[in-house]
Amino acid sequence: xxxxxxxxxxxxxxxxxxxxxxxxxxxxxxxxxxxxxxxxxxxxxxxxxxxxxxxxxxxxxxxxxxxxxxxxxxxxxxxxxxxxxxxxxxxxxxxxxxxxxxxxxxxxxxxxxxxxxxxxxxxxxxxxxxxxxxxxxxxxxxxxxxxxxxxxxxxxxxxxxxxxxxxxxxxxxxxxxxxxxxxxxxxxxxxxxxxxxxxxxxxxxxxxxxxxxxxxxxxxxxxxxxxxxxxxxx
Amino acid sequence: xxxxxxxxxxxxxxxxxxxxxxxxxxxxxxxxxxxxxxxxxxxxxxxxxxxxxxxxxxxxxxxxxxxxxxxxxxxxxxxxxxxxxxxxxxxxxxxxxxxxxxxxxxxxxxxxxxxxxxxxxxxxxxxxxxxxxxxxxxxxxxxxxxxxxxxxxxxxxxxxxxxxxxxxxxxxxxxxxxxxxxxxxxxxxxxxxxxxxxxxxxxxxxxxxxxxxxxxxxxxxxxxxxxxxxxxxxxxxxxxxxxxxxxxxxxxxxxxxxxxxxxxxxxxxxxxxxxxxxxxxxxxxxxx
Numbered sequence: 001x002x003x004x005x006x007x008x009x010x011x012x013x014x015x016x017x018x019x020x021x022x023x024x025x026x027x028x029x030x031x032x033x034x035x036x037x038x039x040x041x042x043x044x045x046x047x048x049x050x051x052x053x054x055x056x057x058x059x060x061x062x063x064x065x066x067x068x069x070x071x072x073x074x075x076x077x078x079x080x081x082x083x084x085x086x087x088x089x090x091x092x093x094x095x096x097x098x099x100x101x102x103x104x105x106x107x108x109x110x111x112x113x114x115x116x117x118x119x120x121x122x123x124x125x126x127x128x129x130x131x132x133x134x135x136x137x138x139x140x141x142x143x144x145x146x147x148x149x150x151x152x153x154x155x156x157x158x159x160x161x162x163x164x165x166x167x168x169x170x171x172x173x174x175x176x177x178x179x180x181x182x183x184x185x186x187x188x189x190x191x192x193x194x195x196x197x198x199x200x201x202x203x204x205x206x207x208x209x210x211x212x213x214x215x216x217x218x219x220x221x222x223x224x225x226x227x228x229x230x231x232x233x234x
Numbered sequence: 235x236x237x238x239x240x241x242x243x244x245x246x247x248x249x250x251x252x253x254x255x256x257x258x259x260x261x262x263x264x265x266x267x268x269x270x271x272x273x274x275x276x277x278x279x280x281x282x283x284x285x286x287x288x289x290x291x292x293x294x295x296x297x298x299x300x301x302x303x304x305x306x307x308x309x310x311x312x313x314x315x316x317x318x319x320x321x322x323x324x325x326x327x328x329x330x331x332x333x334x335x336x337x338x339x340x341x342x343x344x345x346x347x348x349x350x351x352x353x354x355x356x357x358x359x360x361x362x363x364x365x366x367x368x369x370x371x372x373x374x375x376x377x378x379x380x381x382x383x384x385x386x387x388x389x390x391x392x393x394x395x396x397x398x399x400x401x402x403x404x405x406x407x408x409x410x411x412x413x414x415x416x417x418x419x420x421x422x423x424x425x426x427x428x429x430x431x432x433x434x435x436x437x438x439x440x441x442x443x444x445x446x447x448x449x450x451x452x453x454x455x456x457x458x459x460x461x462x463x464x465x466x467x468x469x470x471x472x473x474x475x476x477x478x479x480x481x482x483x484x485x486x487x488x489x490x491x492x493x494x495x496x497x498x499x500x501x502x503x504x505x506x507x508x509x510x511x512x513x514x515x516x517x518x519x520x521x522x
Contacts, residue, residue, distance in 0.1 A: 048415060050411065050414075050415070069414070069419070070411075070414045070415050071414045071415075071416075071417050071418055071419045071420075074415060074416065074417045075417060079415075080415050082411075082412060082415065086409055086411070086412040086415075087412075088404070088405045088408045088409055088412065088413075089408060090404070090408055091401065091404060091405060091408070095401050095405075098398070098401060099401060099402060099405050099413065099416050099418075100416055102398070102402060102413075102416040102417045102418050103416075103417040106417070107398070147416070151416065151417060
C-alpha cells in the first residue's frame, strides 16, 4: 500500500533521514521505533507531505506522492495524526471533527464517519460542544485520532500517540488504537513506548540516526533486542 | 458644567461612530489573525473605495446602494490583489519585510490618489431626512452606517462560525499546518480571508463617504485609530476589537464635547497608552 524507496530528507542543511526504505501493506499495523532524534517524526512528515523528500520514491497504492503538498496527499487516503496532537484548541470538539472532513469526498460521508468516530470514542460525543483545548490530554489524543478518521483514510500515521499521557491513559489509548485497527484501517505508528507498541503491531522497524537499522515481525523481535539497540546502541 | 444633553448626544454619536470603527478593526484583525500580517495600508484601501463610491454616486449619478455594492466588490478584489501580488511572494520572509511592503503600498496609494484626483476633499451628498430624539439631532447617515456595520459584523460572525470555510479560516488561524493535513490549501484560505477583509474595507468605505469627505490622506485620519483599536482589543482577538472600538469612539466623542475634537484624540491616545501598560495582551486577554 505504502512504499518508500531510498528516501532522503531533512531540514535546510540538516539531513534527518538517509536512504530509508519501508513498506506497509494494506491491513497491517507497522511501528517505527527508535531513540529521540532518530528521524521518526521526519519520516511521517515526509509521508504526509509536510516535508518534501530530497531523493527517493514514495508511492501510495502505486501512485507517486513524493513532493506533493499535504492537502493533496490527504485526498489519496493518508491521514496524519501529528506529534503533540495539534487539535484546534479554540474550536469545539464538533468543529474539530468537522474540519477533519474538510475534503469534498469526506464531507459527503460526514454523518457516517461521525457515527463511526462516536462509536469508537463515545467521550467525544459527550463533549461535542466543549472547546477542544479544555479536554484532558487523553481526550485530546482521541480527538486527534477521531479527526483524522473523519477524512475517510486508508492509512493512518500516528506520531507518538502516548506522549505526555498518564500510564493508565497510555494503556487505554493503545486499546483504542487496537480497536481502530480492527475497524480495518492500516496503521503506521511511531512510538517511544516500545513495549506497548510491539504488542499492537505486526511488524516494526528500528530507526537510528536517520537510518533503518532493523526490521522484523513484532512477535519475533524480542523487546530486549529492540530496547537495547534503540537506547543503548549495542 | 456641561449640559447632560450634550453629553448624551456625544455618547450616541460615539456609539454610532464605534460601529464603523469596529467594522474596520474587525477586517484588519481578521487578516492579522489568519495570515499574521498587519496590512498597514488597510485604511488606504478604504480611501480608494471611497473614491469609487464618490465617482459612481456623485459624479455619474447612480444610486447609493449600487455604489455601496460596487465598493464591497472593489474592496474584495483589492484584498485579493494585495494578497496575491504583495503578501504571497514574501510570505516566508521576515515580518518586518511584510510590514514594510504594506507600508510601501500606503505611500503608493496616497500618491496615486493625489496624482489622479488631487488633494481636494470630495463628499457624497445624500438627501436624508432629519431625525430628532428628545431634542437631540441624530444624523441619519450615521444611524444607517451604524446599522449596516452591525449587520455586516453579525454576518461575519455567522460566516466564521456556521460555514465550513469560515470554520476553516478560524482553524488556520490556530494551526496552519494541522489544517493543511485536513486537506485545506492554506493559500486558498488566505485568499478567501483577504477577500473578506477587503470586502469589509469596501463596505466601511461606503458607510464613511456618507459621513466624511474623502481625500488622499484619509487613511492618516482613520488608520492610527484602527490600529490602536486592534492592539487594545488584542491583535487577532475579534471580540476584543469589537469592544475596544466602542471604548475608543466613546472616549473620542465625549472628550470631544468636553474639550475639543483634537483633545478627544489626545485623550484617546492617553487611554491607549495607559491600557497597554495595564493590559499588554489586550483588554480581553486571558490572565495567565
